Amino acid sequence: MRTYQGSCHCGAVTFEVDADLSKLGDCNCSICTKKGSVHHRVSEDRFRLLTGTETLKAYQFNKRVASHFFCQNCGIHTYSHPRTAPDMFNVNVRCLDNFDLRKAEYIMTTFDGQNWEAAFGTMHQK
Numbered sequence: 160m161r162t163y164q165g166s167c168h169c170g171a172v173t174f175e176v177d178a179d180l181s182k183l184g185d186c187n188c189s190i191c192t193k194k195g196s197v198h199h200r201v202s203e204d205r206f207r208l209l210t211g212t213e214t215l216k217a218y219q220f221n222k223r224v225a226s227h228f229f230c231q232n233c234g235i236h237t238y239s240h241p242r243t244a245p246d247m248f249n250v251n252v253r254c255l256d257n258f259d260l261r262k263a264e265y266i267m268t269t270f271d272g273q274n275w276e277a278a279f280g281t282m283h284q285k
Contacts, residue, residue, distance in 0.1 A: 160177055160178060160179045161177070161178070161179075162175055162176070162177050163175065163176050163177075163178060163180070163255045163256075163257055163258055164255070164256045164257055165237065165250065165251075165254045165255045165256055166237075166254060166256055167211070167214075167229075167230035167232070167233050167235040167237055167254065168230070168233040168234075168235045169230060169232045169233040169235075171210065171211045171214040171230055171232050171233070172208075172210065172211030172214055172215055172230045172237050173208075173209040173210045173211060174206065174208050174209055174237065174238070174250075175206075175207045176199075176201055176206050176207070176248070176250050176255070177201070177205040177206075178199055178201055178205065178250070180199055180252060180258060180263065180265060181264070181265050181266060182199070182265060182266050182268060183197050183198065183199050183252060183265050183266070183267050183268070184197070184198040184199065184200070184249075184267070184268050184269075184270050185197060185198075185267055185268070185269050185270065186198060186269075186270045187269065187270070187273055188273055189273075190218075190220070190227060194227075194236045194251075195253070196236055196251040196252075196253060197251065197252045197253055197267075198249040198250065198251065198252070198270075199249070199250050199252050200241075200244070200247050200248065200249050200250075201247065201248050201250060202246075202247060202248075203246055203248065205248075206238070206248040206250065211230065214230050214231050214232055215228050215229070215230065215231070215237075216228070216229055216230075216231045222242060224242035224245060225239060225240060225241050225242035225245070226239060226240045226245075227239040235254065236251055236254075237250070237251055237254045238250045238251060238254075239251075
């Protein structure tokens with residue numbers, strides 16, 4: 160595990176995350192598909208928002224439990240709280256400043272976000 164720094168495009172939102180990025184997630188739900196994020200889920204104690212609380216805006220839809228956070232200045236999605244685990248952080252690894260997705264070695268897990276509850280239950284039975 161190592162500490163990564165992350166930010167939005169304009170730099171108003173900055174954060175740190177302690178993570179082992181050997182396993183990443185690709186979700187096919189409507190919002191993840193449109194924003195093109197790649198996720199890594201961490202617990203609350205492994206995520207630190209450093210700057211930008213006043214710049215972050217939360218977007219919610221459907222059941223209004225999940226919160227998708229983006230910078231109001233540049234529009235970049237940095238992280239979310241998934242509805243099945245609202246105390247967790249789904250970090251958009253494309254926002255990590257010192258991590259190159261194209262060069263890293265990782266296992267990409269596809270998550271069926273179009274069928275969220277069923278997929279989440281199956282994922283945790285394995």
